[in-house]
């Protein structure tokens with residue numbers, strides 16, 4: 001307990017207030033794979049929300065680690081997680097219930113290993129714990145519940161994830177930082193009558209249709225893991241070029257969405273053709289309607305989440321739904337296939353996506369000139385920086401301001417004017433590294 005004791009002493013001092021310590025993780029361990037099993041509770045359709053305690057649920061994770069630097073600590077991000085049991089298996093010995101200290105101010109769990117882990121060692125670390133399904137009124141972050149009301153005024157429940165920027169840690173102890181990419185294997189236990197969708201396709205349903213197992217994901221950062229438990233309808237479509245996509249939402253919405261489905265299919269084909277230099281690594285792209293969201297929509301690979309006003313909405317004159325799906329689909333390349341290795345480089349994802357989104361949609365809808373980048377920039381305070389290095393948890397949570405979307409898009413736009421249109425994605429990337 002010597003190490004953990006010393007650690008606690010350290011954090012009881014003002015040292016913990018230093019920003020960098022709040023968000024940085026040691027580079028001693030790299031997680032190659034997470035095997036995550038989550039119990040999700042939701043009330044039956046039409047039922048009232050029961051006591052909050054019902055939403056504290058069991059989960060477990062088996063993490064495969066590779067040791068990169070000698071260490072006696074396993075450090076994981078966690079927020080609102082209660083560890084029940086753990087064990088470490090190194091291929092020879094099995095260590096049960098490593099001592100653990102939680103330092104809430106930095107959202108981290110420190111597990112003490114009884115020996116010094118050696119470089120190159122591979123480990124399996126298992127944690128059994130509880131986590132909380134949050135309320136949408138609380139904060140639409142982590143795994144949270146929202147509702148929608150059907151034509152017959154019946155209330156339906158949804159539990160869905162929003163892990164960007166650092167909220168995977170509310171559901172699973174993990175290396176919750178885009179520097180790390182891992183394969184995720186997901187199992188969800190959901191109440192009877194509910195369907196589960198995730199980044200990848202489900203390959204097995206057992207236990208009276210309550211246990212849902214999903215194919216493992218390609219290697220992704222924790223913020224892109226996604227799943228939803230719901231009872232909405234599902235329409236499977238195929239783009240003219242043969243790419244599988246699907247739309248998940250209330251029946252009455254899906255009935256009236258053919259124009260949006262057609263637009264989405266054409267846009268997938270356009271993007272696959274335009275960016276074929278980087279192959280789309282996922283074999284499906286589903287769009288799911290969620291009762292309410294933190295920022296309107298989220299680009300999770302294979303399962304793009306959209307709030308009601310963004311899902312098949314043709315009321316708005318700039319056709320908001322088309323703008324949003326184009327934005328989230330572009331993220332499959334910028335952000336999902338190529339992930340900036342820190343939140344300070346978010347312009348390489350949000351800035352490039354905003355730049356391409358305007359280029360792609362301008363021809364289709366001239367009204368979008370209203371949104372072209374130079375006029376957007378005029379609206380911004382001239383001293384707003386596109387590059388900011390977040391140093392605290394609070395700053396990371398609030399990454400993604402107008403400057404990072406629109407002002408950086410304007411810079412890519414200016415580069416295009418200076419150099420001609422980027423023929424290939426890499427031209428833009430290479431040049432922007434030199435700004």
Ligand SMILES: *[C@@H]1O[C@H](CO)[C@@H](O)[C@H](O)[C@H]1NC(C)=O
Pocket residue numbers: 087089094095096
């Ligand atoms: C290690 O011990 C735990 C119980 O503490 C057990 O559940 C687990 O199966 C063991 N793992 C191996 C690989 O022996």
Ligand SMILES: *[C@@H]1O[C@H](CO)[C@@H](O)[C@H](O)[C@H]1NC(C)=O
Pocket residue numbers: 252256314
């Ligand atoms: C279907 O869409 C049209 C516009 O495209 C709209 O006028 C109509 O109200 C919609 N119907 C439903 C049931 O949402």
Ligand SMILES: *[C@@H]1O[C@H](CO)[C@@H](O)[C@H](O)[C@H]1NC(C)=O
Pocket residue numbers: 317318319365366367
């Ligand atoms: C463009 O905006 C004008 C004026 O607001 C509107 O009348 C028109 O329908 C819009 N066109 C498109 C394609 O959305």
Ligand SMILES: *[C@@H]1O[C@H](CO)[C@@H](O)[C@H](O)[C@H]1NC(C)=O
Pocket residue numbers: 381383384
């Ligand atoms: C930017 O300018 C506004 C007023 O124009 C000021 O309130 C703000 O503090 C400035 N921000 C920085 C980072 O200088």
